[in-house]
Amino acid sequence: MTTAYGNVRFDIILKPVSGKAVPVYKGEVLRITQVDGGQCVDFNCYNLHNYKEHMSVGPSAGFRKVKGDLVMSRHPWARPMLAILEMPESCVTDVIAPGCSSSLFKRRTGIDDHTNCQHTFSQCIAEYGLNAEDIHNSFNLWMNSAWTEDGKYFSSPNRNTGKKGDHVDFLALMDVLAVPVTCGGGDVSRGSNYWFKPVQVQVLETSDELRALTHDYISRYPAKDTDEPAKPIRSKRELEAIPGYQHHFKNYPLRIHEFSIELTVEDYLNLQKLERMGLGDDDEDALRSAVIEWYVTNYNAAALPVPGQK
Amino acid sequence: MIDECHKVIVRFNQQQLQLLDILKNSGKFGSTYEEIVRSVFRLYIKQTLDRSQT
Numbered sequence: 445m446t447t448a449y450g451n452v453r454f455d456i457i458l459k460p461v462s463g464k465a466v467p468v469y470k471g472e473v474l475r476i477t478q479v480d481g482g483q484c485v486d487f488n489c490y491n492l493h494n495y496k497e498h499m500s501v502g503p504s505a506g507f508r509k510v511k512g513d514l515v516m517s518r519h520p521w522a523r524p525m526l527a528i529l530e531m532p533e534s535c536v537t538d539v540i541a542p543g544c545s546s547s548l549f550k551r552r553t554g555i556d557d558h559t560n561c562q563h564t565f566s567q568c569i570a571e572y573g574l575n576a577e578d579i580h581n582s583f584n585l586w587m588n589s590a591w592t593e594d595g596k597y598f599s600s601p602n603r604n605t606g607k608k609g610d611h612v613d614f615l616a617l618m619d620v621l622a623v624p625v626t627c628g629g630g631d632v633s634r635g636s637n638y639w640f641k642p643v644q645v646q647v648l649e650t651s652d653e654l655r656a657l658t659h660d661y662i663s664r665y666p667a668k669d670t671d672e673p674a675k676p677i678r679s680k681r682e683l684e685a686i687p688g689y690q691h692h693f694k695n696y697p698l699r700i701h702e703f704s705i706e707l708t709v710e711d712y713l714n715l716q717k718l719e720r721m722g723l724g725d726d727d728e729d730a731l732r733s734a735v736i737e738w739y740v741t742n743y744n745a746a747a748l749p750v751p752g753q754k
Numbered sequence: 755m756i757d758e759c760h761k762v763i764v765r766f767n768q769q770q771l772q773l774l775d776i777l778k779n780s781g782k783f784g785s786t787y788e789e790i791v792r793s794v795f796r797l798y799i800k801q802t803l804d805r806s807q808t
Binding site for chain 1: 758759762763764765767768769770773774787788794795797799801802
């Protein structure tokens with residue numbers, strides 16, 4: 445069953461090696477569509493009301509984000525910005541590559557002035573007063589990256605599998621500035637199959653169903669006060685230690701509570717089995733590990749299911 | 755040689771103790787920290803060793 449969206453509010457074709465910063469309001473859907481297929485899209489996203497809160501690109505739910513996943517903001521906010529409502533299997537995603545740059549292509553190809561996502565991002569966000577220093581790591585769509593078992597990473601070892609008409613739908617869970625760009629490196633890599641193609645970007649208005657879904661997502665991640673209140677944005681670039689500064693680490697120093705636990709013979713034999721299985725270097729380590737591991741595995745009240753996922 | 759009853763000294767920090775408090779307040783695992791540690795340990799054993807035997 446598909447979700448009913450509102451009307452198209454914004455519609456643009458991104459020509460090759462371009463992008464656009466687009467406000468998407470809470471409850472609206474950002475749709476990114478392959479016009480011809482095979483084009484990698486790099487993506488940045490900011491809280492429209494506080495550019496310091498931007499998308500956190502990391503493997504919070506694995507190295508490939510898929511339909512049903514959330515896109516979270518960076519710490520200290522760490523809250524859902526977008527929900528992936530639609531994403532075809534042919535859209536392989538990547539959260540590792542930071543977005544291509546001119547220095548990358550200088551090294552790879554010897555070309556000084558090759559198009560690249562860092563530059564395209566900077567041009568897009570400049571419309572909103574941001575600059576290249578505000579670009580964050582990219583959430584890459586239709587980017588068929590791979591890595592080996594020993595952790596060696598390859599950004600585009602495979603051809604782009606995006607098909608004509610493929611689209612990804614992001615539901616905005618807060619007002620955001622979304623910045624999709626067509627990757628500028630695909631003419632010299634398999635990232636876009638050695639040829640740049642256009643991409644369509646649309647914003648669809650909210651609907652009763654989208655409003656309900658937005659509320660559902662947000663309610664499962666109750667707002668948490670950040671550990672520290674927002675500070676004024678620094679204007680000074682040089683870093684110097686503040687004389688007399690005192691740290692205020694949370695729960696520091698730790699308080700330790702000691703207990704003497706009586707175990708039966710059977711319990712103790714089981715504890716030793718755990719140690720042999722690698723859960724702990726000694727009796728105390730194994731007992732503590734077993735208790736805490738059971739709690740976080742079985743008794744985590746905060747681990748609520750995400751809408752649309754079982 | 756293992757005695758009839760074996761005592762293990764175990765330490766928890768205050769954050770870990772909060773988890774034990776949640777279990778304590780549920781009333782399902784015992785009324786003292788010692789009882790809770792023992793009963794949760796047995797649950798873990800049941801889950802882990804049973805799984806490793808299947």
